[in-house]
Amino acid sequence: MKKPELLAPAGNLEKLKTAITFGADAVYLGGSKLNLRAFADNFTNEQLKEGVEYAHARGRKVYVTLNIIPHDSDIAGIEDYLRELYELKVDAVLVADPGLMTIVKNTVPDLEIHLSTQANCLNYEAAKFWHRAGVSRVVTAREMTYDELKELRRELPDTCEIEAFVHGAMCMGFSGKCMLSNYLTGRDSNRGACAQPCRYKYHLYEEDENGEMHEISNNIDILDENTNFCTDPSQKIKVVDDESKIEIEPHGVHLMNSKDLCMIEHIPELMECGIDSLKIEGRMKSVYYVASVVKAYRQAIDKYMSDPENYKYDPEWMDYLLKPSHRPFTTGFYFDDEVKQTYGSATYIQSYDIVGVVIEYDSENKIATINQKNKVLNGVDVEVLETEGENRIINLKDMRRKSDGESIESANVPQMIFTIQCDEELKIGDILIKSKK
Secondary structure (H helix, E strand, O other), rough: OOOOOOEEEOOOHHHHHHHHOOOOOOOEEEEEOOOOOOOOOOOOHHHHHHEEEEEEEEEEEEEEEEEEOOOHHHHHOOOHHHHHHHHHOEEEEEEEEHHHHHHHHHHOOOOEEEEEEEEEEEHHHHHHHHHHHHOEEEEEOOOOHHHHHHHHHHOOOOOOOOEEEEOOOOOOOOOOOOOOOHHHOOHHHHHHOOOHHOOOOOOEEEEEEOEEEEEOOOOOOOOOOOOOOOHHHHHHEEEEEEEOOOEOOOOOOOOOOOOOOOOOOHHHHHHHHOOOOEEEOOOOOOOHHHHHHHHHHHHHHHHHHHHHHHHHOOOHHHHHHHOEEOOOEEEOOOOOOOOOOOOOOOOOOOOOOEEEEEEEEEOOOOOOEEEEEEEEOOOOEEEOOOOOOOOOOEEEEEEEEEEOEEOOOOOOOOOOOEEOOOOOOOOOOOEEEEEEO
């Protein structure tokens, strides 16, 4: 059985290094043009050069997203940028638009092309078409089911790889193609500027015979176990129309708010499906998120590959996933037995905060140097999210400002560099987290 690639998001250079440190086989990122995360840090050519060199030195790969749905003005003069990417030795580009794909093939014919999920590839005939057109890997639409993915692998030649999302946020638009943001805010979601109106709270009003508007809020709780409606008491919802099953709560409802995809409990199925690359969403997420999610899936994949017959799911992996910011989890479209939306709130759930990242450890003097990420006090216990092995607890004792060695009671300045006395060795890249309770 072929071991699948673990593909992680890299919103900036720090996240790229974190993803690789915690076990990602490859990262995907946005450069200065044509990517769907206009508000991410993204990479300058200088940063991209450093990132590619860092990854390649460790045997990892870097893929660059060119996955917007471009207008003519977007692709004018794009050839020079493609040549720059080729010279920087990126491993592949992700493309959704056939016109842009043609430009890539004509400009840098040796540069590998992956079909973006934005192309909505849902069946094996479409995948074969794109493969004949020059695509070496298909990133499947999130709407594909598990059985459809198995069929896709059976029908495609081995020369065409399959990449599928296994974790992260999901869009209510069909594979991300949505016009709500354009219509409501003037920000083009298909060109990287989505305002995420699917996360807004909506209210339903009815006009009476006098032309006056009244908000609808019936008092019938959904309790039918045969429906797909949430029955969690904390997310009580109301029926507006019993036939259409439109729901609303008294003070508005997050009608289109998708849960987050999570397939950590289904690693055997993913392996047996024959997917070549397991993809994590989250270029806009934190360093802590990247580290935790990559670590969980890295351990799960490695454990399965070491002994498939005796593989057992480890609940600690879910613990890694529940601590950083996330929404309630679902298996999405893989299986058809789950509620995929959360109606009560669009707020992220986060039980732990990142407080710092280890950037140096002096083993002789037992001193760790930390880059602060959130305010933290001297003398408190924190959890170490290690690049390898289980998490452990250490105490932040003898905190000192790195610049002058002065003792401090807290690290309360953004990005402050401080030191602690730590008898237990810490590795560069280890992340310090603290419960929010």
